[in-house]
Amino acid sequence: MIKVLFFARLREQLSTDSLQIQLSDNMTTDTIRQQLAETDTLWAKVMSADNLLVAVNQEVTDWTQQINDGDEVAFFPPVTGG
Amino acid sequence: MIKVLFFARLREQLSTDSLQIQLSDNMTTDTIRQQLAETDTLWAKVMSADNLLVAVNQEVTDWTQQINDGDEVAFFPPVTGG
Amino acid sequence: MIKVQQSDFVVADEYRYLANDNQDGAVVTFVGKVRDFNEGIDVQGLSLEHYPGMTEKVLNDIEKKAREHWPLNKVTIIHRFGDLTLGEQIVFIGVTSPHRKAAFAACEFLIDFLKTQAPFWKKELTSEGSVWLDAKNSDDDASQQWQEKLND
Amino acid sequence: MIKVQQSDFVVADEYRYLANDNQDGAVVTFVGKVRDFNEGIDVQGLSLEHYPGMTEKVLNDIEKKAREHWPLNKVTIIHRFGDLTLGEQIVFIGVTSPHRKAAFAACEFLIDFLKTQAPFWKKELTSEGSVWLDAKNSDDDASQQWQEKLND
Numbered sequence: 357m358i359k360v361l362f363f364a365r366l367r368e369q370l371s372t373d374s375l376q377i378q379l380s381d382n383m384t385t386d387t388i389r390q391q392l393a394e395t396d397t398l399w400a401k402v403m404s405a406d407n408l409l410v411a412v413n414q415e416v417t418d419w420t421q422q423i424n425d426g427d428e429v430a431f432f433p434p435v436t437g438g
Numbered sequence: 439m440i441k442v443l444f445f446a447r448l449r450e451q452l453s454t455d456s457l458q459i460q461l462s463d464n465m466t467t468d469t470i471r472q473q474l475a476e477t478d479t480l481w482a483k484v485m486s487a488d489n490l491l492v493a494v495n496q497e498v499t500d501w502t503q504q505i506n507d508g509d510e511v512a513f514f515p516p517v518t519g520g
Numbered sequence: 521m522i523k524v525q526q527s528d529f530v531v532a533d534e535y536r537y538l539a540n541d542n543q544d545g546a547v548v549t550f551v552g553k554v555r556d557f558n559e560g561i562d563v564q565g566l567s568l569e570h571y572p573g574m575t576e577k578v579l580n581d582i583e584k585k586a587r588e589h590w591p592l593n594k595v596t597i598i599h600r601f602g603d604l605t606l607g608e609q610i611v612f613i614g615v616t617s618p619h620r621k622a623a624f625a626a627c628e629f630l631i632d633f634l635k636t637q638a639p640f641w642k643k644e645l646t647s648e649g650s651v652w653l654d655a656k657n658s659d660d661d662a663s664q665q666w667q668e669k670l671n672d
Numbered sequence: 673m674i675k676v677q678q679s680d681f682v683v684a685d686e687y688r689y690l691a692n693d694n695q696d697g698a699v700v701t702f703v704g705k706v707r708d709f710n711e712g713i714d715v716q717g718l719s720l721e722h723y724p725g726m727t728e729k730v731l732n733d734i735e736k737k738a739r740e741h742w743p744l745n746k747v748t749i750i751h752r753f754g755d756l757t758l759g760e761q762i763v764f765i766g767v768t769s770p771h772r773k774a775a776f777a778a779c780e781f782l783i784d785f786l787k788t789q790a791p792f793w794k795k796e797l798t799s800e801g802s803v804w805l806d807a808k809n810s811d812d813d814a815s816q817q818w819q820e821k822l823n824d
Contacts (some may be wrong), residue, residue: 437640519792
């Protein structure tokens with residue numbers, strides 16, 4: 357299983373802070389993004405945002421990273437702390 | 439009268455923190471420096487230091503500044519505060 | 521020392537810890553506060569969300585990076601989350617070094633990188649409702665400039 | 673606020689004064705302390721001489737110059753004179769601004785200019801006797817760089 361997390365504006369727009377998905381063959385950060393985008397038009401819109409960021413196991417990465425079972429994948433907008 | 443002040447290393451080397459001198463015609467910061475340098479070999483050495491600074495009425499200036507009666511003239515080495 | 525916390529911090533306590541070593545000639549601190557306006561709109565407060573676990577990891581990485589570039593002794597990074605009202609303290613960065621240039625540069629580097637890399641998100645409570653902040657280009661520029669400067 | 677004094681200052685009190693305004697998003701402070709070594713020699717303490725009257729004048733001028741270049745709200749400069757022992761605080765610079773870049777730049781500018789323009793002189797008490805410090809080229813360079821940057 358893969359744990360997927362959503363933060364800030366995304367979490368609010370999707371009314372979801374986390375969910376679990378099954379690992380599939382050759383799964384990447386982009387595969388997960390596309391899979392989630394297929395949920396409905398809302399998810400399609402949110403998951404296609406230009407500035408969407410993704411972290412795997414708490415490290416920001418790009419859309420080609422391979423996913424392994426047990427990974428924690430997080431989607432969020434650009435950060436605005438400090 | 440002109441009030442002349444000495445600070446830090448200069449004050450110690452000359453064993454003098456202040457003195458009064460008479461205003462003379464066309465007196466400049468450089469005139470005062472030369473006049474003081476004539477006191478003896480110690481003063482000659484101290485007043486000819488390359489990095490000697492001078493302030494008139496508490497403002498750093500160069501060696502051409504005209505002196506007026508009542509001015510406060512201070513000699514000191516480069517500053518090292520902070 | 522890195523702390524991510526809901527509660528407020530006390531600058532006097534942080535300063536006491538930082539200023540305790542005779543090898544240091546310089547202590548530089550930065551405090552970021554909730555300001556009463558942003559881009560022309562009245563701000564009444566902030567709600568700060570973060571990604572627990574990742575936040576601490578990123579802050580540790582940033583501290584490590586700063587220590588690679590400057591001779592630092594103590595480094596303190598504190599960032600709050602949760603609801604904050606007007607004028608409240610959000611973030612504390614404190615750095616000590618034998619040299620003032622190093623302390624200034626590292627302190628500014630730490631807050632610039634925190635702003636673009638640490639997973640915090642601000643939602644502003646304004647007179648027109650509550651709004652998630654957009655990332656600022658000026659913040660990206662600031663951390664970009666460090667990258668260029670430090671890779672020279 | 674400019675203070676030239678023999679007595680110590682309390683950073684907590686200075687911070688409280690600085691951090692009191694909701695228009696400010698950033699508070700940057702610098703504290704310079706008596707360090708236990710300088711150019712390889714053990715330091716046991718410092719004796720600080722200044723030029724009363726001129727010191728305050730120069731510090732006021734430097735503050736004025738900083739305010740011309742950056743949008744600052746509060747500025748505090750405190751410099752001590754007299755005998756100071758190891759680890760003691762020498763100088764405090766505190767700056768507040770709506771913007772952190774301005775607060776950092778102004779704080780560093782103020783200490784850089786103070787170092788090359790304010791009439792203070794340090795005599796170090798070392799294991800080899802007491803010695804007047806020579807001005808550092810690096811300090812002249814720092815204030816020279818500001819002149820060039822700000823005249824651009």
